[in-house]
Amino acid sequence: MKILIVDDFSTMRRIIKNLLRDLGFNNTVEADDGSTALPVLKNGGIDFLVTDWNMPGMSGLELLEQVRADPNLCKLPILMVTAEAKREQIIRAAQAGVNGYVVKPFTAAVLKEKIDKIFERVG
Template sequence: MAVDTNMNVLIVDDYATMLRIVRNLLKQIGFENVDEATDGAQALQKMKLKKYGLVISDWNMEPMTGIQLLREVRNDPDLKPTPFIMVTAESKTENVVEAKKAGVSNYIVKPFNSDTLKGKIASVLGAF
C-alpha cells in the first residue's frame, strides 16, 4: 500500500530548529499537512482535536516527555492506532526497549538523514 502523503502529520520537539528541520525534510518527502507541538502535553491536546496519520516525536521534553506522550496515546482507545515514531538522541538499549514496550512504531536516533526518515516512515506506513 502506498503512503498517503496528504495525511496529517504531527511533529513534536522542544527545539524550534529541529521542528523546522523535520518539517522541511517531510515537505521534501511529500508531506504538506504538518503540525507542530513543543512538548507531549501540547501534542496530546492537538491529537484530541484533529486526526493524525503519523506522530514523529522527540523523547527529551518538558513537562511531558515523548515516552509519556506515547504511553498516553497507547492508553487512549481513539488515539491508540496512531503510528508513532520516536526521533531522539537517547540511544541506549534501555531507551529503545522502554519505547518498544510502550508501543513505539519505530525509532530514529539523532542525528539522522532524510533517507533514514523516509525509510522509517515507509516501514511504518508502507512504501512511497
C-alpha cells in the first residue's frame, strides 16, 4: 500500500506521515501541491491519495477533478484533509468524487476512522 501525501506545509505532511506510520502504513511519498502530485500519480503505483485543499499552484480540488477525469486514475481512493470548512466546499468536493473529508485540526482517531471506512468500501 503506497500512499501519496499532498500538502504545501512540510510540517503537516510530516504529521500525516507519522500518523499513517502509526496506523501501519509505512510506504508514503510526498508532494507539495497538485501540480507536483499529478506526475507522481500518473507514473503509477500509488494506491491512496491524501490531499490538502488550499495549496499554491494546483489546489486539492483541481487535483481531485484531474484524477477523476483520468481513466487510469479515476478509481483511486482520495481523502481530503483540509482547513477548508465551508459547506459549499464540502458539497463541491463530494460532487467531484472525494472518498472522505477531514477538517483540520483533526485527531489521529478521526484520520484512522476515515481511512478504515474508505478501505472498507473500496475493498
